[in-house]
Amino acid sequence: MTSSSRGTLIFDLDGTLVDSAGDIAGSLDTLMTEKGYAPFGLEQGRKLIGHGIANLVKGALRQRGVTDVDAAAPGLIARFTEIYGSRLTQITRPYDGVPETLAALHAEGWSMGVCTNKREMFARKIVADLDLVRYFVFVCGPDTFNVSKPDPRQLLETAKAVKGGDPLVFVGDSEVDVETAKSAGCPVIAMAYGYTKKPLADLAPDAIAAHFSEIPAALRRILALA
Template sequence: MNRPQDHSRGTIVFDLDGTLVDSVPDLAGSLDSLMADKGLEAIGIAAARKLIGHGIPNLVRGALALRGVDWDDGQGAADIKRFTDIYAQRVSRETRPYADVEQTLSLLAQDGWRMAVCTNKMERYAKTIIRDLGLDAYFPVIAGPDTFGFGKPDPRHLLETAKAVGADGPVIFVGDSEVDIATAKAAGVPIVALSYGYSKAPLASLLPDALVDRFADLPAGLNRILAQSVPGQGQAKTRCK
């Protein structure tokens, strides 16, 4: 595995779920176990995919709403705790990197990019996934909503992550969802959106600075953004194939 170099071309901050890895099987399986505990019908992968992106509390709340369960703060807290206990036992059992992720990260590292992860998954789970999938050499900083005390779409989550990795030069965010695009725009940071992830809306309609269909196309998307005269302002939209 190629290791990151000491020089820096800039900083790429990545979302995790739906961007670097497909975590739906483990999240859906954990939700289904929680539903079974409560005597409710399973959620399944397709429905779980639509709930991902806003952190575990919202994931659990959304799943219960699908099963007609009115939210109660006391019982809800217990359900969230039960879900986290279940998920901790299978966090990387079926979660896998998307195609070309490791090869592309290696190329980016050799090209001099610093890299970090900014995710609404709790930091300990994100670190476990990155480590278990053999990607930890690329990410000296992996920040969840518990790392700095706020999560996406709060722009501070992205900005503090970039600061923690020692951002030098341009900062570009890479994500797959409405939440990621909103976070980048609020932070004034350009974003490359990946079309294959967990977005609930057509990403082109949200005006990312570049839109790519494969992770292997990410370097082309980054270069398009760097070539723009005013990056991050949402004026020049490109799609790389």
């Protein structure tokens, strides 16, 4: 740990730092239309988001009555990836308060990174396009270390790459993120506006934040109890 670092703060991407639902759902609707299925629209598409591209496409196929999802999925996953890769930040924007809060946390001395189940190339382009890359030492996807959340190794390897030392705190939005942090043995702050499929209170994160600007205060509470 460097003398200037307060510790390591790792963030999930989708549903935590950025609202990507419009581009993901739009890409899914393009895919569905191409393949002759009815599109989902934003609100229904949003409900399928949260567990990576493969699960998104497979969930969409199940909802459209495809009987052999495993056989149909690979080609459609590849096509979705192609479509989505062409419009990563067409609509996607940081959530309210994200740039300002990241700047404040950076000024406080936190060493920060991103740990997402979105492929690394896409994640890096999003944080670069949205002018957030300056705050992150390292951006990790499932292809970075060939392991993905909820496996805690993805988070722990990201933390090692950030080199901020202890304490390590994870900020996410879903049951996958909470499980990952608990398995890694570190505190987790859950954002209330993300893509969780379960009530956050039932997941028992160390803190729940309704707005990104609440993270510094949540960190102080968590560290005071440590």
